[in-house]
Amino acid sequence: MARARGIRSGRLIGRDLSEALGGRIPGDHSRQTTAEHFIERFGAGALGMPPAGARVLDLGCGGGDSVDLFRRFAPGCDWTGADIPDSPEALGRTRTDARFVSFDGRTLPFADASFDLVYCKQVLEHVRAPRALLAEVARVVRPGGAFAGSTSQLEPYHSFSVGNWTPYGLTVLLDELGLGVQELRPGVDAFTLLAWRALGSPAGFRRAWERDSPANRAIAALGRIRGADARTVNTAKLVFAGQFAFLALRR
Numbered sequence: 001m002a003r004a005r006g007i008r009s010g011r012l013i014g015r016d017l018s019e020a021l022g023g024r025i026p027g028d029h030s031r032q033t034t035a036e037h038f039i040e041r042f043g044a045g046a047l048g049m050p051p052a053g054a055r056v057l058d059l060g061c062g063g064g065d066s067v068d069l070f071r072r073f074a075p076g077c078d079w080t081g082a083d084i085p086d087s088p089e090a091l092g093r094t095r096t097d098a099r100f101v102s103f104d105g106r107t108l109p110f111a112d113a114s115f116d117l118v119y120c121k122q123v124l125e126h127v128r129a130p131r132a133l134l135a136e137v138a139r140v141v142r143p144g145g146a147f148a149g150s151t152s153q154l155e156p157y158h159s160f161s162v163g164n165w166t167p168y169g170l171t172v173l174l175d176e177l178g179l180g181v182q183e184l185r186p187g188v189d190a191f192t193l194l195a196w197r198a199l200g201s202p203a204g205f206r207r208a209w210e211r212d213s214p215a216n217r218a219i220a221a222l223g224r225i226r227g228a229d230a231r232t233v234n235t236a237k238l239v240f241a242g243q244f245a246f247l248a249l250r251r
Helices: 001-010 015-021 035-045 068-073 131-139 169-178 190-198 201-212 212-227 230-239
Strands: 056-061 079-084 099-102 117-123 141-152 177-185 243-250
Touching: 015 169, 015 230, 035 068, 035 117, 035 141, 035 243, 056 068, 068 079, 068 117, 117 131, 131 141, 131 169, 131 177, 169 177, 177 230, 190 201, 190 212, 212 230
Parallel strands: 056 079, 056 117, 079 099, 117 141
Antiparallel strands: 141 243, 177 243
């Protein structure tokens, strides 16, 4: 009832989150976003660097699936995948058409400023020493380069996950390490992830990642009724996000 009264009285859901993030929630659109969004933008030159010849690291690459998208949207980039050797996804890797490197989960085996972009899709919730690893990300990204991807916020345990992030918590840590967060965008909602897990992770739920998931559609509809702008809708979606996408730039 308190939540419903808040909506009717016009209070912004997540006002405290919006204030804490200081404008990092975008207002260009409020569509649900996945990490792949940044691959497309990278290929279009919209991350502030030309994709041709750019050095890309997929951190926690697993089977190496992202290389296909990078070759599609940025065929001239130099792609490297890195993962721990006993990752279930890495153990199942079969492709041999790209460069793959193993590391210990804490220290990246690359020189300073080795990459223009570090891409990291749904990995950070599995990292046991996040500050150490993210400090390494800051080290291997060149000044002006980008760190982009997605991570979990309100997602149930999966594939040896050890913890979830809030958008504010990730922002604070990345900022401390010299990776200034530019964007935080909502991914699939938490209620859909809970239902997916409760039902045994059926494949049919994959549609929830390809378009706005049910709770996100409801928030968007409520936003239209109230005449809310895209930033307001994004904020509300972030409050209930099971996963969220991020973009940071190396200072």
